Amino acid sequence: MKCKKCGAQAIIHLKQHNIALCAKHYEEFFLSRVKKAIHMFKMFDKSSKILVAVSGGKDSLVLWDVLYRLEYQTEGLYIDLGIGSYSETSKEKAKSFAKSRNLTLHIEDVRKYLHGLSTPEAAWKMRRKTCSVCGLVKRYIMNKFSHEGDYKVIATGHNLDDEAATLLGNLLHWQTGYLGKQYPVLPKTHEKLTPKVKPLILVTEKEVATFAIMKGIEYIFEECPSARGASSIVYKRLLNDLELSQPGAKQRFLMDYYKNKGIFDNAEEDSVKLNECSRCGYPTTQEVCSFCKLTERLEQKLNEKRT
């Protein structure tokens, strides 16, 4: 196939846009899609100090690479969860990516927050699933780090497939509490909460992977060994099947949801009041935040063992 713009050998065929593109024009296309998302949802501008949530996977590294190419002010934050060789490898990928571009990468080790334990160790001690502890800990550290560093937004690597799959899952199970909240920009609901943005919302997983390969971005291939993922893989497969018979359907599904999401606004009481945690001062709907509860119980358990 030939590039629609210049006639050179195409490297990718974008069925939903009905075009084939060469490497040069694919890069142009890809950057323009990210730019479009940033502007369409008013995510940030050139004056914003952006914290990129870096996992070492393709999505977060491609995101950071694109923001760097578009000359936004970015720094990365890698959270070392201490999940064996998975964490070691992904941290190395993140570090060498940042070094090669002379970008600042911050590394926070969960052990600093979890009384010296890694996420799997803490989960084990608490008899909880690693994923649930991991999610809580990542969100907390990301936000605290961002607030203390005075970043304007936290940018995450969620792509079109991720977001459409989450939406489909929430619809198939009528998770009315989540429906209506999913959006590429989560606003600042509290002075100590940094808004989160998803600049890859208009590009698919396949497009991100193609960009990563084309640019020689080295990322960690494996998924986190404790990831649930199973159900989101089902939804992604369903959406890819739909896309095969109705090219463009996946993106329309997500974009039309954004237009219509007001429907879900009063689905459930969402005027929850945010207090400041009596321990750490970060926002929570409870008296003590989930993170402080976790670390306190963890400390108790560790002390029980010692006595």
Next chain:
Amino acid sequence: MKCKKCGAQAIIHLKQHNIALCAKHYEEFFLSRVKKAIHMFKMFDKSSKILVAVSGGKDSLVLWDVLYRLEYQTEGLYIDLGIGSYSETSKEKAKSFAKSRNLTLHIEDVRKYLHGLSTPEAAWKMRRKTCSVCGLVKRYIMNKFSHEGDYKVIATGHNLDDEAATLLGNLLHWQTGYLGKQYPVLPKTHEKLTPKVKPLILVTEKEVATFAIMKGIEYIFEECPSARGASSIVYKRLLNDLELSQPGAKQRFLMDYYKNKGIFDNAEEDSVKLNECSRCGYPTTQEVCSFCKLTERLEQKLNEKRT
């Protein structure tokens, strides 16, 4: 596999209910599912005169058979659309079904309503798709016949797969005008409109087909040759894939929608006023109803040809 109730050879394995059943106990199960739907959604009772919309396909004949077995008062209405051998065969299946059970089957020929033309002929003359003319004509004749015959409800053979696929299609395309209206009982919004009910809402297509085969119900296998169907087949396949990895998900998806459908209530202005058509007197939101508009334009076209 053995029947869970009696240990005899099972004829079907119902993964979503995690049971296998023999012929006798499958019949019991199937009838109880239909009864459950009738009661749960207060569709009708033993005193109701029910008009069954009979197409000659498996769903409508199984529906009629079950209502007959449950001793409801039913009569059938077959609408002869004049679609060549498809209509001939399906009419014969409907007639012999009714005859064998000594049930009353009414037959209305669209030619009586369309100036002597069949549905495909009328569609051709009007430069419209057969399916769109067909849907309009069937709805109109069904309702008019029911109103004149003073039936309490019109029962149609839509099963769980049909309804879940329609819902998924409406969600994937955010058809907010349709979302919120889909329900197993459509209420009486006008004195001349008969409520419509869907008693097969709790049984799957596979369960209906198994019942038809088990009971030796002869139905027409082919789909209507002018049916669009293509997209609904995609949605059914997606839902069956989902069902494979999450047994029961299809039914939960539909039932949880019923519980949550209030969400969509004010999505679009749906307080449309129903007038009576200035030509035929049946309810419409316009001055002249779509059916009368169709037949009037059809008459004009036929007269043009003659002059």
